[in-house]
Amino acid sequence: MALVEIRDVYKSFQRDTQKIDVFTDLSLDIASGSFTALMGPSGSGKSTLLNLIAGLDKPTRGTVRVGGADVGAMSAGQLAAWRARNIGFVFQSFNLLPVLTAYQNVELPLLLTNLSKKDRAERVRLALDVVGLSDRADHYPRQLSGGQEQRTAIARAIVADPTLMLLDEPTGQLDAKSSQEVLTLLQRLNNEFNKTIVIVTHDAHAADRAKSVLHLEKGDLIEKAAVA
Amino acid sequence: MKYLPLVLANLGRHKRRTILTIASVALALFLFASLRTVVTTLDAGSRFGGARRLVALNATGLVFPLPLAYANRIKAMPGVHSVSWANWFGGRYGDGKRFFANFAVDPVSYLAMYPEIVIPPDQKQAFLQDRTGALIGKRLLSEFGWKLGQNVTLQGTIFPGDWTFTVRAIYTPTDPAIGDDVLIFHHEYFDERIGRAGIAGWYIVEIDDPSHSPAIAKEIDDAFRNSSSPTKTGTEREFQASFATMWGNVSLLMGTIGLAVVFAILLVTANAMMMSARERTGEVAVLKTIGFSDRLLFGLVMLEAGVLALTGAFLGLGGAKLLYKATNFNAAGFLPGFNVTAATLVLGAAVAVVLMLASGLVPALRAARLPIVQALRHVE
Numbered sequence: 001m002a003l004v005e006i007r008d009v010y011k012s013f014q015r016d017t018q019k020i021d022v023f024t025d026l027s028l029d030i031a032s033g034s035f036t037a038l039m040g041p042s043g044s045g046k047s048t049l050l051n052l053i054a055g056l057d058k059p060t061r062g063t064v065r066v067g068g069a070d071v072g073a074m075s076a077g078q079l080a081a082w083r084a085r086n087i088g089f090v091f092q093s094f095n096l097l098p099v100l101t102a103y104q105n106v107e108l109p110l111l112l113t114n115l116s117k118k119d120r121a122e123r124v125r126l127a128l129d130v131v132g133l134s135d136r137a138d139h140y141p142r143q144l145s146g147g148q149e150q151r152t153a154i155a156r157a158i159v160a161d162p163t164l165m166l167l168d169e170p171t172g173q174l175d176a177k178s179s180q181e182v183l184t185l186l187q188r189l190n191n192e193f194n195k196t197i198v199i200v201t202h203d204a205h206a207a208d209r210a211k212s213v214l215h216l217e218k219g220d221l222i223e224k225a226a227v228a
Numbered sequence: 229m230k231y232l233p234l235v236l237a238n239l240g241r242h243k244r245r246t247i248l249t250i251a252s253v254a255l256a257l258f259l260f261a262s263l264r265t266v267v268t269t270l271d272a273g274s275r276f277g278g279a280r281r282l283v284a285l286n287a288t289g290l291v292f293p294l295p296l297a298y299a300n301r302i303k304a305m306p307g308v309h310s311v312s313w314a315n316w317f318g319g320r321y322g323d324g325k326r327f328f329a330n331f332a333v334d335p336v337s338y339l340a341m342y343p344e345i346v347i348p349p350d351q352k353q354a355f356l357q358d359r360t361g362a363l364i365g366k367r368l369l370s371e372f373g374w375k376l377g378q379n380v381t382l383q384g385t386i387f388p389g390d391w392t393f394t395v396r397a398i399y400t401p402t403d404p405a406i407g408d409d410v411l412i413f414h415h416e417y418f419d420e421r422i423g424r425a426g427i428a429g430w431y432i433v434e435i436d437d438p439s440h441s442p443a444i445a446k447e448i449d450d451a452f453r454n455s456s457s458p459t460k461t462g463t464e465r466e467f468q469a470s471f472a473t474m475w476g477n478v479s480l481l482m483g484t485i486g487l488a489v490v491f492a493i494l495l496v497t498a499n500a501m502m503m504s505a506r507e508r509t510g511e512v513a514v515l516k517t518i519g520f521s522d523r524l525l526f527g528l529v530m531l532e533a534g535v536l537a538l539t540g541a542f543l544g545l546g547g548a549k550l551l552y553k554a555t556n557f558n559a560a561g562f563l564p565g566f567n568v569t570a571a572t573l574v575l576g577a578a579v580a581v582v583l584m585l586a587s588g589l590v591p592a593l594r595a596a597r598l599p600i601v602q603a604l605r606h607v608e
């Protein structure tokens with residue numbers, strides 16, 4: 001059974017009087033342990049797809065299952081708790097709360113658990129260690145470079161040990177070198193820690209690092225041959 | 229409370245705004261406590277008075293005197309235990325900046341009727357024996373640094389001239405409504421210096437049985453109804469209350485001002501909370517993505533409003549309590565026993581809680597209801 005099962009999903013948005021159909025009939029599986037790059041032109045529905053998988057949005061029709069759970073059928077409260085345990089989400093920017101240190105930002109998902117302060121500290125240290133930012137724990141976001149900010153966001157996405165990581169253009173605003181660092185990190189998380197990763201990107205070089213690439217064109221899926 | 233650092237960090241985002249908001253809440257509650265204490269102090273004053281004491285005034289008004297000859301006629305009435313009399317003097321001391329009450333009384337009968345005025349026996353004796361002696365509240369004594377045996381000169385305002393008294397005794401009131409900054413002297417000396425006019429400002433009548441007070445009051449008033457100076461008699465409590473009704477409108481005014489102030493501060497706090505909430509739309513969306521529930525986010529915003537309101541309340545109410553206590557404030561004797569009561573503090577805290585609920589509710593609901601997807605689209 002695939003980790004993510006999308007079946008016959010229809011999704012539309014209502015903007016004023018206009019109805020926008022993003023997906024008319026989308027079905028898709030994402031296997032556990034995979035590293036998938038999601039590509040496609042602007043407006044093709046990449047972000048919408050990630051939001052549906054993370055339960056941030058609901059399909060108009062059809063089902064989205066993640067790890068056997070019907071994401072579309074859960075209540076808002078159930079979804080929040082489910083997301084805290086199962087999903088690590090990273091955006092293109094504005095991931096971090098500016099008033100909190102890197103450490104405090106990474107700790108946020110753990111506040112929702114029953115872990116003691118000591119256990120939380122241990123996990124945060126470990127996550128910062130994995131992304132190579134142990135020495136920046138007490139820095140505020142404005143004291144970090146763009147690449148370091150994104151790595152902090154990735155540390156926060158993995159700190160609660162979720163099964164699935166979803167990243168929406170995480171390297172979109174980074175220079176080439178920082179992008180490479182982030183992508184190398186993601187590959188490591190996939191290989192060493194067996195995280196299932198879906199990354200939205202416009203960058204073909206970034207897509208090359210993934211094990212498989214999906215292309216979205218106007219809401220339709222064009223699967224490219226798996227790389228690596 | 230593991231979320232407290234998050235709440236405090238949010239409050240620290242705009243330090244100046246947070247400090248100003250807390251300061252305005254503190255000021256509002258300080259004013260609230262002050263105004264309410266004026267009202268409670270007046271109220272306590274109007275409840276003062278022994279049930280066995282009646283007061284007889286000139287029916288035309290407090291400023292008109294009564295003949296001293298009434299004393300014996302009242303004393304002869306059945307049910308009357310004793311009679312005393314007093315005259316407002318209204319003297320000024322020094323530059324007159326420190327106002328205090330001063331009046332002439334018939335000392336023996338007066339002190340016998342007011343056990344609330346406590347005097348060391350030897351001093352009481354010294355006061356009774358000196359016609360130009362004065363009995364002084366302990367606060368007045370310490371404020372002016374007077375000593376026993378010292379001469380104190382008042383300038384008469386209603387009764388002109390320099391009036392010199394010798395400090396003979398110091399009293400401590402057991403009832404705060406009496407006030408501890410009054411100067412009392414001999415009516416005999418007063419009467420002599422104003423040329424034996426034979427007047428009393430008011431009579432105090434002690435009766436045997438409090439339940440007879442309406443009947444005795446009526447009997448006194450009936451006795452003088454057809455004279456040139458008819459009386460108006462009532463219990464001491466009614467007498468105090470008639471002062472207080474003068475204050476009644478003041479109380480209402482104070483209450484209205486207090487409410488207006490609190491309401492104004494509510495707008496300030498609510499505005500600060502709204503500003504913060506709007507700025508943080510994106511952050512709230514991020515927190516929701518992480519898995520913070522709507523309920524939790526609601527709680528966090530409320531907690532933030534609560535920290536603002538309660539810190540302000542603590543400073544404002546605590547400040548009022550301590551300041552008035554430390555300075556022994558009594559509005560120059562107008563408000564004896566001025567003390568911020570526990571009830572006022574509790575009421576102030578309740579106001580703070582309402583403030584918190586009212587100012588936090590809208591931003592908290594907004595945070596809880598924020599649709600993640602829309603919010604994220606605005607951020608990116």
Ligand SMILES: Nc1ncnc2c1ncn2[C@@H]1O[C@H](COP(=O)(O)OP(=O)(O)OP(=O)(O)O)[C@@H](O)[C@H]1O
Binds near residue numbers: 014040601602605
């Ligand atoms: N909340 C919304 N309300 C209205 N329309 C929306 C909403 N979210 C997405 N859309 C529309 O749905 C379509 C797909 O949007 P989506 O953000 O998923 O595209 P995308 O592939 O992520 O684009 P980009 O590469 O620019 O990020 C677009 O036409 C967009 O305007």
Ligand SMILES: [Mg+2]
Binds near residue numbers: 046047048168
């Ligand atoms: Mg997008």
